Amino acid sequence: MADKHPLPGSERTVEQGSKVVGQCDPTERIEVFVMLRRKQQASFDALMSKIESGDPSVKPLSREEFARDYGAAPEDIAKVQAFAAEHGLTVVREDPAARSVLLSGTIAQFQTAFAVQLQHYEHHSAGQFRGRTGTISVPDDLHGVVEAVLGLDNRPQARPHFRIRPPFQPARAPQASFTPPQLASLYHFPQGDGSGQCVGIIELGGGYVNSDLKTYFASLGVHSPTVKSVGVDQGGNQPTGDPNGPDGEVTLDIEIVGAIAPGATIAVYFTQNSDAGFIDAVSRAVHDTTNKPSVISISWGGPESNWTNQSLQAFNSVLQAAATLGVTVCAASGDSGSSDGLGGDHVDFPASSPYVLACGGTRVTASGASISTEVVWNDGAGGGASGGGVSQAFPVPVWQEGLSSTDTGGSKTPLGGRGVPDVSGDASPVTGYSVLIDGTQTVVGGTSAVAPLWAGLIARINAAKGQPAGFINPKLYNTAGVCKDITQGNNGRFAASVGWDACTGLGSPNGQKVAAAL
Template identity: 40%
Template sequence: MNYVAIPGSDRTLLPNSRPAGPVDLSQVAAITVRVRSGGDIAALEQEVYDQSKQKLEDRTYLTVEQLTQQYGARAEDLDLVEQYAQKHNLVITKRCPAERSIILQGKLRDLLNAFPASVRMYHHSTGTYRGRQGEIGVPQDLKDVVTGIFGFDTRPMHRRLYRRQRAMTTHDGSGPTQGVVATEYAKRYSFPTDFNGVSLDGTGQTIAIIELGGGFRQTDLKTYFRDVRISLPTVISVAVGADNHLIGDSADGEVMLDIEVAGAVVPKANIVVYFAPNTSKGFQDAIRAAVYDAQRKPSVISISWGTSEDFVDKRALRAFHHVFLDAARMGITICVASGDHGTANAPLEEWDRQFHVDHPSSDPYVLSCGGTQIGEHEHGDVVWNEVFDGDCWTSGGGISGSYPVPPYQSNANLPVSICTSRAGRGVPDIAMNATNYRVRVDSTETISGGTSAVAPLMAALVARLNQAKGNRVGFLNPFLYAHTRSGVVRDVTSGNNGYSGHYQGYQAAPGWNACTGLGTPDGSKILSNL
């Protein structure tokens, strides 16, 4: 049979990987096969931008069913993949026209016979993983149908954008004396508290949280919300190829931070946590599970995981991009942390001496959330930049090398990349405080932070806005950039996101900057201008 390579599917190994032998070809694995849309993606993009210009009350978003009918996978395309898979002894475990994908399971031997790829085992400091090099092949008659294949590679792809700062201290047994509950930051950024006499507590809203591992303890949540005197939110977990199990401080701290930040600000919202393995396939599967969830119908999604954009192959970038585009057309706001290590986008010991922006924060259909820290004045935020334990923790930001300047940033006076001197999508879009969050994890009160805290905080603001307006605000980026003169954001003009003596950063300045985007949001002014 003649095979052709999927363009843009080329992958390289993690740096410093060492061969660990051949894969076990008898091992059962699963891959996700993405197929083309049955509609015109360019037309879908135009619909999204046209809709963003409409008054909120005039917007009609697509349902999952409508999106499937207009832009989902063609039945005949899925049939072709299914028939081909069955000839190779593969089992179809999920067929999803809305997601334009089909999940196949079988022995690695059969999967690789169906879709040739170079796959071996490798040792790395992060653990042993199954790694893929080069491109993936598809049969000639599927080359125009299949747009990407994910799952052969099991490397841990994404970093938790989370910093556990320290344990909280107590004074004379009277309770914690450090750390701030997210509601205090909601006040700082003027989140609206009521609208037409109705308390804005998230009633009727569903926030999706994406997690790649970790877990949460209901007992910790009960204790936390009891101690801060906020009603316990409804939190449920959805396993997307992985169970809700506890695997260590950083993962659990990340999960608890996300839940406790969002839950404190909108305690009446439903919080749905989607857990998946930390792989490219797992991340995509988790986001798709949330976006196309016709049962729970989240109106806003918080993502606090990412990796350097340059480490994601072009086919994966495209797959993520199309999911975020679909979300925008359905009125789902995607809030993504921009990263915690400035322009390096990695801890100093792992930095490759190149400048990177974080993905998926760099995708133009997500709201990229950077970090500030509180200055001396009432609204005097400065760029978050702290040196701790020999490393720099600072707001991720820069200029994308994969996405051009989106229309909504065309008048934002973006700089060129300090790495390539080229123009591109600017990261982040907005920023809020990234330090000193009070969190409970593993029965211990701690101080946490990072842009990981900003994404769920922004998601909570979106939930309040949705509740107030009785409609989804959806793809918020064009609105924010178009209304800067209306006071919907406050400039952050002090600080930078570099590490002195180690790597260069961008400098804060009036208007948009690559540390804090447009600045910090004023939630009440956003509401009054919507």
């Protein structure tokens, strides 16, 4: 019997509020994907440090070049194939570029193969799921070869960051709503329709109805974009008919991107809400040689502390790949202020990855064709607020060195980790986006509206430039005045201040200045 080695970062504990409700059926078939180490890691790291410093000499790699130089080595894939054969597992799919091998087998086979015990758990908010505790183990042959094993557990990993405006009229602020083209105009987006670009949207459930999209774009006088559904790991476009559920997220994302960049193709990657599904969907979008998205919008996430280290690192390495391929990834920073829905200070992941453009929220008042006031989105207890703070998982990136966060007492602390968010935009449901979901005209807010807003802007810029803007964070931070600085409001622990802050980042977009900087 070969020695077993615990896989670093794979430790799972019983989540608070979860209890075991039964054993898993040993004959049930599941799919698990294995992520392998990268070829030429040292050379990849050197390339990444150039990209992070904003080195203008670095050109995006083609997906073919990336697969050749930085995918998984054929001999590593062969080791996984041999391991699968030994344990009676079937290889469903190999993707050398994404360094992933998808395996299928019974629960009993996987328990033996990775030395784990899978059980059914119940959690008051997450419902029933398959889970495990302790570490995953791999044999000698795979020790140092395998970086992550994902899908043994299928607990829900993320939540959508959108909020439908409550039906009552709050006394303290007049309500307003905007269509995406109105916001594009208020934010001085450059002209254009994103033609020739593809925007990828990641969804962990729900679906869209074509009649909604058709009616909505017609009502705006915008021609309907091409929308494609891409199923990942048994995911698919499955509308539930409930606008308050994930359909709200899916439809909101498509309608915002489509209204701002109707000439772009929109590829919607549907998957299951688990760490395995989420990571695989983003990976499939990044490495998609058919649709080739140049921008990806992610409106889902969960507190950093809810991720295992192996999931966090596996996901982050996919986002690094996006940066080398010239793909801009926009991610919502969360709707629960500085706590991210937990006690204390927490930031949301994947927004806290240094390789995404983290999108926070503001509340906008407009008069005529211009914005009269814009403050941090914070609608009070139960109303939602811009996610933001300081990462406990990722160090300060080069382009944030020397920055400080300001707390509500006014004291400044130098960043001890990656600061979130980078930018922001209108997110309050009180001044939200007018959309059509499951046949109902409704007003929606949340930072999940800001990620597709920025994605639409980048698609316009890419189309006008004829090449992808790629990883834009260094350029945004190194060019003064590309965003409108938000200096009023707070998100709980942190306050808006002059310059970057942990509520709204650099501020809301001046689209023409962003285009000039890129």
